Amino acid sequence: MSTLIINIKQLLQVHDTNTTILKGSDMKKLPIIENAYLYIENDTIIEYGEMKDCEGFNPETTINAKGKIVLPSWCDSHTHVVYAGNRTSEFVDRINGLSYEDIANKGGGILNSAKKLQETSEDELYEQSIKRLNELIKMGTGAVEIKTGYGLTVEAELKMLRVIKRMKQESLAKIIPTLLAAHAIPSEFKSKKQDYIKYITEELIPKAAELNITNYVDVFCEKGYFDIKDTEAILKAGEAYNLRPKIHVNQFNILGGIALGVKYNALSVDHIEELNDADVEALKGTDTIPVALPGCSYFLSIPYTPARKLIDAGLPLAIATDYNPGSSPSGNMNFVVSAACVKLKMTPEEAINAATVNGAYAMGISNMYGSITRGKKANLIITKPMNHYSEIPYAFAHNPVEQVIINGQILD
Numbered sequence: 493m494s495t496l497i498i499n500i501k502q503l504l505q506v507h508d509t510n511t512t513i514l515k516g517s518d519m520k521k522l523p524i525i526e527n528a529y530l531y532i533e534n535d536t537i538i539e540y541g542e543m544k545d546c547e548g549f550n551p552e553t554t555i556n557a558k559g560k561i562v563l564p565s566w567c568d569s570h571t572h573v574v575y576a577g578n579r580t581s582e583f584v585d586r587i588n589g590l591s592y593e594d595i596a597n598k599g600g601g602i603l604n605s606a607k608k609l610q611e612t613s614e615d616e617l618y619e620q621s622i623k624r625l626n627e628l629i630k631m632g633t634g635a636v637e638i639k640t641g642y643g644l645t646v647e648a649e650l651k652m653l654r655v656i657k658r659m660k661q662e663s664l665a666k667i668i669p670t671l672l673a674a675h676a677i678p679s680e681f682k683s684k685k686q687d688y689i690k691y692i693t694e695e696l697i698p699k700a701a702e703l704n705i706t707n708y709v710d711v712f713c714e715k716g717y718f719d720i721k722d723t724e725a726i727l728k729a730g731e732a733y734n735l736r737p738k739i740h741v742n743q744f745n746i747l748g749g750i751a752l753g754v755k756y757n758a759l760s761v762d763h764i765e766e767l768n769d770a771d772v773e774a775l776k777g778t779d780t781i782p783v784a785l786p787g788c789s790y791f792l793s794i795p796y797t798p799a800r801k802l803i804d805a806g807l808p809l810a811i812a813t814d815y816n817p818g819s820s821p822s823g824n825m826n827f828v829v830s831a832a833c834v835k836l837k838m839t840p841e842e843a844i845n846a847a848t849v850n851g852a853y854a855m856g857i858s859n860m861y862g863s864i865t866r867g868k869k870a871n872l873i874i875t876k877p878m879n880h881y882s883e884i885p886y887a888f889a890h891n892p893v894e895q896v897i898i899n900g901q902i903l904d
C-alpha cells in the first residue's frame with residue numbers, strides 16, 4: 493500500500509535526523525516545509541520534500557492536500573480511557589460548590605469509578621472504552637497511553653489490563669499500557685493503609701507483571717492518597733519487575749514526588765499544577781520529562797502547570813489530555829494544544845512540539861512516533877484548509893482535523 497500526499501501547504505515537525513525529545517529553547521523551533529509532498533509505503537514514512545522535487549513516485553493513492561497542513565498525529569501520553577460510566581453527578585456537585593477533595597472525602601471520586609468498574613463486565617468495559625478511543629483517534633490522536641487504576645483490586649486491575657490489551661490488538665493506534673497500581677485507598681483499607689500497600693506490592697504488581705502487558709507503573713502521590721514513603725515502596729516493588737515509573741505528582745500538594753520520580757528514573761512526572769524551585773532543579777539533567785494536563789486544570793478550576801518556569805529552565809515538557817471521568821472527561825488533544833497556548837503561555841510551536849515529539853518521548857516511543865522522519869510510522873493529521881498552523885490552537889474548541897492516517901491507513 494502506498495500513498496502520496498501532494499500540495500501540502502505546510503508540512504510540520506520535519507526532522508531529517510531522528511529527534512526524540514525537545515528541551516528548553518529548542519521547543520520554540522518547529523521545522524516545516526512549505527508547499528510539500530509526503531510519500532508513505534505501508535505503515536512507514538518513506539520520503540518528503542518540496543513539491544518541485546516530487547517526482548518518480550507511483551502511488552496507489554494520491555491525496556491532494558492543497559491549502560491544508562499535515563503534521564504527525566497527536567501523542568497523548570496520559571489517559572485513563574478505560575473506565576465505566578461517568579461522574580456527571582459529581583460534576584454538578586462541584587458546580588454547586590463542593591471541591592474535588594470534598595467529593596473524594598464523601599467516598600466519591602476515584603472510589604465511585606472503581607465501584608462502577610468492578611460491577612461492569614469485561615466485554616462491556618471494552619465496548620465503552622474502545623468507543624472513547626475511536627473518538628479520540630478521529631480527533632487526531634495516533635498514539636495513546638492508557639492507565640489502569642480504577643480497579644483497586646487485583647481482579648479488577650487485571651480486567652483493566654486485559655481490556656487495554658484487547659484495545660491494543662483491535663486498534664490501529666499505538667497504545668502504551670500503564671499499571672496505575674496505587675490510585676486511591678479502598679474504603680475497606682481506610683484505617684489500614686499499610687495493608688493495602690502490601691497488597692499492591694506483594695500481590696497486584698507481581699500478578700500484573702506476569703501478564704506481560706505493561707512496562708510502566710504509576711502512583712497517585714498526593715495528600716490523602718499515597719505519601720512519599722508509600723510511593724517509594726510501590727516504585728521499588730515495580731522496579732523489581734522492570735516497571736518504570738510514570739507518576740502523578742504535585743496535583744494539589746508538593747510532597748517531593750518529582751525528586752522521588754527522578755531517583756527511580758521515572759519516564760515522566762505528570763500534573764505539576766504546583767511546582768517549586770527544588771522540583772525544577774531535581775529535573776535538570778535527567779531523563780524524566782514533566783507532563784502538563786491542562787484539561788484537568790480547566791475542568792477542576794485548579795492552577796495550570798507553570799510551563800514557562802519549566803521550559804525557560806531548559807527542561808522539556810509534554811502535554812496530554814488526562815482523559816478520565818473525574819478530572820478531565822475529554823480526550824481532545826486539539827483543545828489541550830490550544831489551552832497550552834492560552835493558559836500555559838506556550839507558543840504554538842512549543843505546544844505542537846509538546847503534543848507530538850515530547851508526548852511520544854513520555855511514552856517511550858519517540859524513536860518511531862511524533863515527527864515526520866524517514867522510517868518513522870505514518871501516523872498523520874491532515875487539517876481542514878487553513879493559512880497557518882497557528883490556527884490549530886487559535887480557534888479553540890473547533891475541530892481542525894479533516895482526515896487522519898494511522899499506520900499508513902487512511903481512516904474515513
Ligand SMILES: N=CN[C@@H](CCC(=O)O)C(=O)O
Nearest residue numbers: 602712788814816817818819
Ligand atoms: N489525579 C489522579 N487521577 C486522575 C483523576 C482520577 C479521577 O478523579 O477519577 C487524574 O490524573 O486527574
Ligand SMILES: [Zn+2]
Nearest residue numbers: 570572740814
Ligand atoms: Zn491521571
